[in-house]
Amino acid sequence: MGTIMNVLSLVLCSLLFLTPAALAAGLNLSVAASLKEVVNSLTAEYGKKNAGVTFQTNYGASGALAKQIEQGAPADIFISANRDWVDYLQNRNLTDEASRCAFAYNSLVFAGATKLPVAGMKELAKLRKIAIGSPRSVPAGEYAMESFRAAGVERELTGKLVMAKDVREAMQYAELGEVDGAFVYRTDALLLGKQAKILFTVPERLHDRVTYPMALTATGAKRQDAREFFRFLQSAEARKVLEKYGFAVK
Template sequence: MRTVMKNLVFAFCCILFLSNAAPAAELSLSVAASLKEAINELTAEYGKKKPGITFLKNYGASGALAKQIEQGAPADLFISANREWVDYLQNRKLTDEASRCAFAYNSLVFAGTTKQPVAGMKDLAKLRKIAIGSPGSVPAGEYAMESFKAAGIDKALDGKLVMAKDVREAMKYAELGEVDGAFVYRTDALLLGKQARILFAVPEGLHDRVIYPMALTTTGTGKKEAVEFLRFLQSAEARKVLEKYGFAVK
């Protein structure tokens, strides 16, 4: 009888402990595809400090992510590869304007496997196929199109452009040799295999500066855990991780 009572008391204590334990928090992140490796490392590091948090990460083209959020997809934090798609959500009152800030900066390069001498924008007309992210939703593609027009070569590239769903897909086309080269971010090009290489950097004067703004969504702004994670992403520790992957932080 004494043993039975001990077991009952133990079981009751376990139930009481579990009922009082803080539930694990889930944070949903919608992040530009080019930040994948950096964000994976940052969430892993943060998870060591806050083991009760689970991150649900959605990587993709900034425009596609913004449309998903607009349609009700769960997201507590949005990090875009340009201002346009944060503006898009802000205009629809789906992000917290007060939380908006710059996360990182990047640069645009042309990378590929072509054996033809390609040293600058004027050399692109002699190539067969060039991959870019679809400009309607992929900021890297928008920056590329902006650069073509500024360099006066947009007409010369008619019929040569292969549209990719995001910058990582454009990079894959280049790496596999399915196109002569692709316009990707410098940080993406640093991940290329030995066969592909950076052929030239796009002069920054040809396009707006590549900026990654971030903001809490209206859902995220009500979560203490999301606010704290946003603060971590602005820390010196986070900046070191970004620099490790080739991003600029100012």
């Protein structure tokens, strides 16, 4: 009995001397799929300088991530590929409105390996299959549909669109030649394109600017470690990393 009590006393003493960082659970990040590499780089850099801070990062389509958070999935920070899904959570009191800000910016491009000359929106009708992220949950798909309508080609593309679960899957379809091309972000095309190359950049006048807003969740706003990492994501150091990966920061 004495031995058991001694062990318990040692355990309790050890817990008393643990730092808050050691006791804290890992930070949960829900992040748009197109930010995977840059956010992995940022979390690795931050972890080197902040011993004991760990991350659980969930990448996917912004809409799918927002619905997961709504259903109770753990998340301290949400970074979307458009404002709609941050609005969605904000309207449900699931984000800290005061923390909301722009993380980065991107461009929408059309990438493919087709031999046909395609230099603009008006030439899409000659293609057989075009991949976009499903507009219901993928902001890149929403930007693409917005651009089709603004360019007056939406009707001509009926039956040609192949829906992907996220922007990365759309890029994969183009890379494998399963479609003639895909509407993806410039950073994805530059990073992942081996066979598929950028054929043209969609004029920004045709769609809202590709913006990645971020916010602390209602849970994350209560955590000091989450607030500190959120500040790091807005730092000059983080902006340099974003620019290295091809994102715009203003």
